[in-house]
Amino acid sequence: MSDTNRRAFLKGSVILPPLAALGVSSASSQQTPAVDELAASAPAAATPAADDYKPTYFTAPEWAFVQAACARLIPNDANGPGALELGVPQFIDRQMGTPYGDAANWFMQGPFFEGAPEFGYQSQLTPKQQYRLGIKAIDAWCAKNLGRTFAALKPEQQDDVLKKVEAGTIKSDEAPLKTFFSGFLLKNVMEGFFGDPMYGGNKNMAAWKLIGHPGARADFMEWVDRPALYPYGPVDLHGRQA
Amino acid sequence: MAVTNKSVDVVIVGFGWTGAIMAIELAKTGLNVLALERGEDQDTVPSFAYPKVVDEIAQSARNGLLQNLSKTTVTIRHDKDGRALPYRQIGSFKPGTGVGGAGIHWSGVHSRVMPEELRLKTHTLERYGRGFIPEDMQLQDWGVSYEELEPHFDRFEYVCGTSGKAGNIDGVMMPGGNPFEAPRAREYPLPPLKDPPTSVLFAKATKELGYNPFPLPASNASRPYRNPYGCDLGPCNFCGFCSDYGCINYSKASPQTTILPALRAMPNFAYRTHAHVTRVNTSADGKTATGVTYIDAQGREVFQPAGMVVLAAFHLHNVRLMLSSKIGKPYDPNTGEGVIGRNFCYQLINSVNTFFDKQTYINPFMGSGGVGQAIEDFNADNFDHGPLGFIGGGIIWGRQTGIGPVRGIPLPKGAPTWGSGWKQAVKDNYAHTGRIEAQMSNMAYRGAYLDLDPTYRDAYGEPLLRMTLDWQDNDLRMSEFFGDKLNAIAKAMGATSASGRVLKRGDHWDTRAYQSTHINGGTSMGTDPKTSAVNKYLQSWDTSNLFVLGANVFAHGIGYNPTGLVGALAYWAADNIRSKYLKSPGPMAAV
Structure with missing residues (x-):
């Protein structure tokens, strides 16, 4: 603090x-x-989204991918700013520097075997490695099939690539792309979009305002039995109001 | 062995609910009691204080209060011929860690047990006959009766300040309560919590359908309350950060809010954190526990001698300690012989998200872990199973537990998972979404068991516990029955659409998405040492100064949340240790 x-x-x-x-x-x-x-x-000190943020973990090409993917996964549109505008790429870059980035709380002892999907994550790749290998493989596919890296594609092309990665139709020997998409990229984008602004995303609590979530207010004694529009805007973990 | 500590009268492994209950009840007799906890020390202030703890990223996304799986986990497979794979990330169940254990991040739903479930084999034979029980289902009676446990259910509810409405006080039916309730000696200590929108709609709909809704008993205090230990609870403010979170308001019952303030003041009690117990030590003939071995914060192996050992860790660790300490015969699924690991059960959950029109506000960010309305028309044997052809039942509820967006925003079927269409859908639906669920019993089967994994070891070099379990035909047919009920209730609530997960025949246990931490069985209680690990007093059949607490003593799964029963069984065991065992140490039940 x-x-x-x-x-x-x-x-x-x-x-x-x-x-x-x-x-x-x-x-x-x-x-x-x-x-x-x-x-x-x-809570820990807030470091909200900065205009001049420089990535710590991601390389320049990776950073371009993360920003482009954020812009398509939650676009800036008629409903307001998207993941890019709210700082979600910063959130993800900073998460890579936390214990999560190295899968510190996951069981990561071998041997590693493929299993039925019901048995969950069975890869030895950490979140940091998922991004490194996943981005490289998607960019390589885009370069080979579309002539440009992902970030340089048109938005419609980017959407098409992301849909194919999500569906598992773009595959790579270098990275488990379907898992990368659903278990890391999309999951972390949602976390950054809706998490407290102290983590770098959800700038000015815009994601909470979008859906009518009051953030860290955490006191509804007088409201819980009223099935009506909750009238107050969100508050973040550091007490800022929007 | 590098270090040997001074001997204590009682050493308790694990310092969550059952450890705290046993510690205070035995310390009251003047015994020298030591609890060993593998995790951190933690208390309401500062660990669960506002605002720090109401952080979805730290608690829900990064599992801040849960077991660190890099230290130890389990392996899982669906059948005994498959290869078990490690549970590498938190998913379908959420073991806790640290002082308070899973009693910190639980929701607060506080039920008992239905009397016939404690004698399910006898009851089923009486009502439906032998032919009704599937060939591989291992039904058995628990060896303890509801009447014996009633004072201990009562005790635990009055310790927790449970909010509810009695339906049956000593056989007199009480309006507004659960008409299927087993007789209780008196009213709940606190009146029910206020009903949030989901619960109001659920109660109205189920009443219209001819069912019997009642306020779900919740150990989330509806009023200020002082419990028998002199610990004070404050009223729940429906903050919406309950399951996954420590309580900011001293409202959710936990060891910290209901027992530890009194226990810490007792000079003959002590606890040690960062003490990971790896073994119960026994005498050469195995009949006497001599203490426990643990790894301390510095990584040293320490022997803690004790006159009596109590296993009070979470289910998984209790069973593993029995196996790694070689106490009791391990279960063999091929022969059906052996008891440690036998009758491992879980619970089935069907979860249906209900979406309402723009005029109907649910406000899912408000809520409390235990608040809701429920029906028990299809729990236990409250309904005729004869024409349905399955054994088991469950509770159906419209709870409003508090859901923030990082925990996932449910959307109607067919909604996009990202992009502008997704953004529009979360904007349109979030405030208008509720959830109803059926929580169903999972019966015991010959092929569902626990043993030690032959391949994987934890950070302490110990074999991981291996789970072998999958959904069986009996349970899935029950689940389909409950799925139909849920869909009818969702419709009657006025939902414009519904989505979610209903387990159907052909489905397998999916360890990825959260469903329930209510794993049970593995060191079953009972009357026969051939089919149970502990007797009706939770005393090891083999090692008489060893007591085993926790849901691992369940003989089979139940539809209810287990904490009320787990707590009552701990009080029951403590009471019998005090009144019988301490006066005459040795086996308490005849073989």
Whole structure:
């Protein structure tokens, strides 16, 4: 938490935790928790989408692919900005630098065998490796069959390629493309689009506004039995309102 | 062995629900009690405090509160001739970790058991006859009766501050409650939670269809509450971050909110985190447990001597410890002999998303894990199975648990998965989508079991537990029956369309998408050491100072959520240890 955020949090100028969350109602915490516990209850520092973001993990060609794919998977259209505008490529690049990028919490011991789909992920590829090999294979297919890399294709061509990857009709010996698409690319795009803006996507909570999700408000005591339009806009984990 | 600790009276493996219950009930007798927990220490503040914990990326997408599978996992196959593959990512079930265990990220649905399920073999023979039981179905009675357990169900509900409405108090039917309810001694400690939109529509529709809706019992407090241990709960505010999340409001019952504040104050109790138990040590003849061996945070192997050992870890780890400690005879699916690993069961879930018109607001972001209306017209043996030809049943509910968009936005059939069409569909549907489900029992079969994997080992060098299980014809025909009921209810609710997953004949257990963490069986309780691992007091038949808690003692699957029964069985075991075992240590049940 930055000093500014910490001050804002302690001054109550960000959304206040419910009283109970401060520990006043439990025998375990009859005393007011120390300030460091309050700080420990705060989310990590926010690094929202930046206009001048430079990728850390992706190479220049990979970055071009990720941006182009984001622009097609959730396009900028009549319903508002899409994944590219909301910073989703930044989200994905930054996720590659977290334990997730290296599959730190997955069981990654061999031997590795192909199995029926019902048995789930059986590849030894980490998310980082999925992107590296998946992008290379799709770009190679595009170059061979369409004469350009994915990012240089027309939007309709890009949609067509993505549909074929999703359906498994574009295959590669170098990468499990269907799995890359559904298990990584599309999944991470959705996460970045709808996740808290602190992770780099969902800029200005636009994805939450699109669907009417109130973000981190997390208090509906007075509303849960009202089957009506919820009237308040979203709040993020750092208390910003949109 | 590098390190040997000072001996304790009781060592408890795992510090979630059952570990906390056993610890406080035995510590009250003055015994010196030590709990060993493999994961982190954690408490409401700071671990589950607002705003940090209400983060869908950290908790739902990256499984922040779940077992780290890189340390240990299981392998899975559908039948005994197949090759088992590791459960590499969290999918169909979600084991917890750390102090509080799965009692942190559970939803709060808090049911008991139907009396006839505890004597299902006898009951089925009485009502339907031997020919009704499929040849490979291993039905058996549990050895304990509902009447024996009732005070312990009551105890656990009053510890948890369960919100509900009684349907049957000592045989007197109570309006507004569940008419199929087994007799209870008194009302729930708290009144039902407020009904969110999904539950209102579900109750109205099921009533119109002639069923009997009632408020699902929920250990999400509807009012402020002080439990018998003096621990205080605050009212649930329907924050929408319940399953997958720790509770920000001291509302969802957990070891942290209902037991640990009192337990931590007891001088004869201690707990140690980052202690991964790999073995129950026994005497040369195997009849006495001498303590446990664990790997500590520094990677050292430590022996913890104890006068009594309690296995209170999650299902998977309890069964694996029995196998790796060579206590009890491992089950052999070819001969049907042996008991450790026998009668491994799961649960079937049919989940139907209901889509409503633009005037009908569901607001799925509001909700609580346990809140909802339910019907039990088709649970257990509340209906005549004779013409239907299957054994088993389930509970159907319209819960509103709280669903955020990272957890996935359900869409009507045929909606695009990405692009402008998808964007339009999520915009149009999100606020107007509910979900109804049927949660059904999975019976015990000869070919469904647990053993140690011959190939894969975990980070501690121990063989992984291997699951062999698939859906059987009996269960899938039951599921199809429930699918029809769900579709009729969705229609009666006024849904304009429905999508989702109904298990049908030909379907196999799919380990990818989440369905239920309610795995059970493997160290079944019972009256016969040839078919059960523990007696009716959850005492090992083979090693009398070893007690085994958890859903692994279920003799077969049930339709209900298991936590209420798991907690009641822990209180039942603790009560009998105090009143019988401590006075006269040794086998408590005659063979």
